[in-house]
Amino acid sequence: AQTVTQSQPEMSVQEAETVTLSCTYDTSESNYYLFWYKQPPSRQMILVIRQEAYKQQNATENRFSVNFQKAAKSFSLKISDSQLGDTAMYFCAFMGNNAGNMLTFGGGTRLMVKP
Amino acid sequence: NAGVTQTPKFRVLKTGQSMTLLCAQDMNHEYMYWYRQDPGMGLRLIHYSVGEGTTAKGEVPDGYNVSRLKKQNFLLGLESAAPSQTSVYFCASSYGGRSSQETQYFGPGTRLLVL
Numbered sequence: 001a002q003t004v005t006q007s008q009p010e011m012s013v014q015e016a017e018t019v020t021l022s023c024t025y026d027t028s029e030s031n032y033y034l035f036w037y038k039q040p041p042s043r044q045m046i047l048v049i050r051q052e053a054y055k056q057q058n059a060t061e062n063r064f065s066v067n068f069q070k071a072a073k074s075f076s077l078k079i080s081d082s083q084l085g086d087t088a089m090y091f092c093a094f095m096g097n098n099a100g101n102m103l104t105f106g107g108g109t110r111l112m113v114k115p
Numbered sequence: 116n117a118g119v120t121q122t123p124k125f126r127v128l129k130t131g132q133s134m135t136l137l138c139a140q141d142m143n144h145e146y147m148y149w150y151r152q153d154p155g156m157g158l159r160l161i162h163y164s165v166g167e168g169t170t171a172k173g174e175v176p177d178g179y180n181v182s183r184l185k186k187q188n189f190l191l192g193l194e195s196a197a198p199s200q201t202s203v204y205f206c207a208s209s210y211g212g213r214s215s216q217e218t219q220y221f222g223p224g225t226r227l228l229v230l
Contacts (some may be wrong), residue, residue, distance in 0.1 A: 004157075014132060033217065045158075045205060045221035091157050100165055101146060101217055102173065105157030 002027045007105035013082045014114050021077045021109045023092030033095040034068065034075045035103070040088040043085050045092075048054075048090070051075065087113045117141055119222035121206050129229045136191040136225050138206030145211035147189040148173075148219065153201040158205060160197045164189055165183060165211060196229045203227070 003026045013019035025034070036048040051059045051068050058066050063083075067076045079086055092106040138147065145166050150158035150173075160173030164183040168223040178200060180192045189208075193200060203226050209218040 009155075011145070014156055035218075037139070037221075043203065043224045045207075047220075054229065089122075093157075100148075100163045100171060101211065101213075101219075102148075102160055102163060103158075103219060105159070107157050 002029075002094050002096055002104045004092055004104050004106035006090075006109050008109045009107070010110045010112070012112040012114055013079075015082055015084060016094055017082055018078060018080045019082055021079075021111065023075045023077070023093075023106055025073050025075065025092070025106075027073070027094065027096060027103075029096045029104065031097055033093070034066075035093040036064070036066070036075075037091045037093060037105075038086075038088045039091065039108075042087075045091075049077065066110050074098050082113045084113050084115060087111060091095045119206055119208055119220055121204075121222040121225050123225060124223070125226045125228075127230065128193075128229055130197060132196050133192070133194050134196065134227075135193075136204055136206075136221060136227075138189045138191070138208075139187055140189075140206075140208040140220075141187065142208060142220065143186070144208035144220075145186075146209045146219075147183065148207040148209075149179070149189065149191045150205045150207065151175065151200075152205060152224075153202050161191065161204075193227075197229075198229050201227060201229045 032053045093103045148163040149161040162181040167186040206222040
């Protein structure tokens with residue numbers, strides 16, 4: 001079974017600065033997808049960014065980018081120019097080659113952006 | 116489009132009572148999922164469905180049943196609620212398949228308290 005580990009339970013960053021959230025995973029598969037979801041205080045789960053394992057290029061979405069290191073099984077999220085609205089729980093998730101496209105989530109990192 | 120909706124938003128049950136949580140999606144998605152989120156933890160998959168009339172067990176299925184009688188609806192049942200089932204429940208849906216656009220879209224969550 002796959003496991004996803006987020007080793008930073010809480011982090012904080014000053015507004016406008018850059019922060020990196022860590023995620024590692026364990027799998028024997030070669031073809032899979034990785035995701036970062038954001039969960040603000042409203043509890044709504046919002047997709048931030050996704051990465052396909054067969055793509056070498058790191059995914060980017062505006063201020064959000066990832067550092068995908070397939071050999072190291074690492075998938076970190078970088079948030080540039082942090083904004084107060086980025087304050088949320090961030091979850092890393094793994095989708096392997098299973099029949100139901102099931103997601104395995106990490107335990108989450110609580111990010112606080114300070115003014 | 117409303118996306119993924121969940122009913123109810125909040126419910127209090129007594130131990131031994133039963134209830135059904137309703138999830139509805141208007142995106143014509145094939146796959147649907149039920150997760151639970153406990154304090155300070157990531158989401159864990161309870162049950163999922165890859166199409167109308169089909170269901171399968173996830174990581175933590177005990178104490179729950181599901182039904183997918185219509186493509187747009189996915190019901191989660193608790194036959195005899197226990198305090199350990201106090202949690203926030205999330206429904207999600209996706210197109211299914213292994214396309215590069217495969218992403219799960221989440222509902223707003225249902226908070227359940229079992230006394």
